[in-house]
Amino acid sequence: MTRTASGEAEPMAAASSAQTTFDSLDPRTGEVVGRYPLHDATEVNEIVESARVAGRWWAELGFAERKKRLDQWRALLVRGIDELAGVICSETGKPLDDARLELVLVIDHLHWAANKAEKVLRRRKVGSGVLMANQAATVEYVPFGVVGVIGPWNYPAFTPMGSIAYALAAGNSVVFKPSELTPGVGRWLVDSFAEVVPEHPVLALTTGFGETGAALCASGVDKVAFTGSTATGKRVMAACSETLTPVLVECGGKDALIVDSDADLKAAAEAAVWGGMSNAGQTCIGVERVFVVEAVADRFLELVAERAKKLRPGGEPGADLGPITMPSQVEVIRRHVDEALDGGARAVVGGKDSVRPPFVEPVVLVDVPAGSAAAVDETFGPTLVVERVRDADEGVERANQGNYGLGGTVFSRSRGVELGRKLRAGMVAVNSVIAFAAVPALPFGGVGDSGFGRIHGEDGLREFARPQSMTRTKFRIPLNPMSFARSKGTVRAVVRLIRLTRGR
Numbered sequence: 258m259t260r261t262a263s264g265e266a267e268p269m270a271a272a273s274s275a276q277t278t279f280d281s282l283d284p285r286t287g288e289v290v291g292r293y294p295l296h297d298a299t300e301v302n303e304i305v306e307s308a309r310v311a312g313r314w315w316a317e318l319g320f321a322e323r324k325k326r327l328d329q330w331r332a333l334l335v336r337g338i339d340e341l342a343g344v345i346c347s348e349t350g351k352p353l354d355d356a357r358l359e360l361v362l363v364i365d366h367l368h369w370a371a372n373k374a375e376k377v378l379r380r381r382k383v384g385s386g387v388l389m390a391n392q393a394a395t396v397e398y399v400p401f402g403v404v405g406v407i408g409p410w411n412y413p414a415f416t417p418m419g420s421i422a423y424a425l426a427a428g429n430s431v432v433f434k435p436s437e438l439t440p441g442v443g444r445w446l447v448d449s450f451a452e453v454v455p456e457h458p459v460l461a462l463t464t465g466f467g468e469t470g471a472a473l474c475a476s477g478v479d480k481v482a483f484t485g486s487t488a489t490g491k492r493v494m495a496a497c498s499e500t501l502t503p504v505l506v507e508c509g510g511k512d513a514l515i516v517d518s519d520a521d522l523k524a525a526a527e528a529a530v531w532g533g534m535s536n537a538g539q540t541c542i543g544v545e546r547v548f549v550v551e552a553v554a555d556r557f558l559e560l561v562a563e564r565a566k567k568l569r570p571g572g573e574p575g576a577d578l579g580p581i582t583m584p585s586q587v588e589v590i591r592r593h594v595d596e597a598l599d600g601g602a603r604a605v606v607g608g609k610d611s612v613r614p615p616f617v618e619p620v621v622l623v624d625v626p627a628g629s630a631a632a633v634d635e636t637f638g639p640t641l642v643v644e645r646v647r648d649a650d651e652g653v654e655r656a657n658q659g660n661y662g663l664g665g666t667v668f669s670r671s672r673g674v675e676l677g678r679k680l681r682a683g684m685v686a687v688n689s690v691i692a693f694a695a696v697p698a699l700p701f702g703g704v705g706d707s708g709f710g711r712i713h714g715e716d717g718l719r720e721f722a723r724p725q726s727m728t729r730t731k732f733r734i735p736l737n738p739m740s741f742a743r744s745k746g747t748v749r750a751v752v753r754l755i756r757l758t759r760g761r
Contacts, residue, residue, distance in 0.1 A: 277294065281348055281438070284615050295469070312403050315425075330454075348582075352579055366418060368697075391731050392729065394726070401479035402478075406421055408420075418446070420484075421446070424482070430458075433446070480502065490508045506709055510663030515668065516529075517670075518649070535578075551645045580616050581615055589637065590636055590640065597642075602629075657681040661707045662683060662703050663707035664693065666691075667687050669688075
């Protein structure tokens with residue numbers, strides 16, 4: 258089975274024809290923590306058809322009743338934080354507090370989506386314009402029907418819930434295909450939702466490897482929301498193109514942090530270490546590159562090294578970092594570090610010996626050769642590449658040269674917003690790191706190889722609904738150009754009206 262950094266198995270990968278179940282393993286110990294069905298295309302189609310019936314019922318409940326049910330689900334999630342956090346820990350290996358923090362964000366986003374859906378999506382009046390003054394014009398956002406959500410393993414609750422919560426609030430049913438590494442998290446979410454919505458499978462689960470995800474894309478769902486690698490995202494798009502199924506694609510990143518000469522260096526160093534190494538670096542919006550102005554580079558590196566050297570990976574509850582969840586990713590991290598060091602880079606923290614499967618100790622690299630994998634490709638491990646630049650503008654220019662465009666960070670007292678606006682990124686944090694992900698009202702997504710479409714915020718709600726425009730005739734008008742019964746002078750009169758009202 259070929260898997261990719263941002264979390265999903267390759268869609269074309271196949272399991273044994275005789276295999277009907279698969280095991281979920283604790284990456285810290287290799288212990289089996291669960292066994293789940295390997296759904297084939299026939300089973301996926303049946304799940305989708307059941308969800309379609311459920312979706313019609315869910316949509317007819319209306320905003321108020323859906324909000325009531327979603328609020329009940331939120332309360333249930335609050336009560337079950339520790340239980341679900343334990344499932345996340347057992348399948349990803351991340352520290353318990355990191356799992357709890359992930360769920361805090363899930364709950365806050367669910368609250369926002371449920372409370373804002375009606376305001377954002379309900380029918381509203383719009384201006385009709387001078388030519389259509391006799392028309393009452395409205396627009397509303399109606400649910401697609403069934404939304405397929407293909408989730409990653411690195412944040413197995415927070416990331417897919419950015420689609421699930423907003424799709425449900427918009428009135429859709431959802432079929433969730435979690436990563437094969439974290440099916441237990443998906444099972445827990447679906448089962449808990451069924452406790453407050455027992456009537457129909459409005460949120461349904463399908464489990465398996467890449468071919469199960471491919472089956473979901475081909476099943477007739479009305480939209481697919483995918484999170485994973487760029488390569489897999491392109492395959493998802495290709496599969497969905499066969500049926501013109503719209504897609505939302507959130508892929509990886511190579512996010513940069515810019516440190517200006519007037520930055521709070523202590524705060525910037527702390528942000529760089531947290532952004533690059535929390536969750537063992539397995540964060541699509543994590544910091545992988547730092548561009549620091551030459552005048553403050555030495556002091557910044559001292560602060561980064563001081564903080565990073567204190568971090569310890571391990572499987573115990575008090576560890577700073579968990580394991581690398583996907584075993585094959587260890588070799589990607591090893592290759593990036595080894596190639597950089599062999600090419601002349603220098604490690605100010607860690608080095609080749611830092612890669613000790615299933616754990617990787619923090620690595621901070623400087624003087625990394627331009628164009629090396631560590632400098633341009635997604636590493637997805639607890640590593641930082643720090644590069645010196647003449648000024649912050651050069652840092653922005655260098656950051657924008659890559660193919661990715663997910664998130665970015667700027668530390669500058671005087672030019673933070675100015676520099677942030679120049680970054681080719683879907684999201685930017687100024688004098689903080691990853692803060693945008695925790696603000697439910699802000700859209701989340703990228704450009705370029707980081708994908709397109711948005712979850713979270715008003716844009717996220719509209720992403721899971723289609724606009725329907727409507728006009729209604731209020732009264733007849735003497736000049737109606739849209740009729741074969743119009744007089745010969747009607748169009749001339751309309752042209753005169755446009756010249757008079759729109760010609761200046």
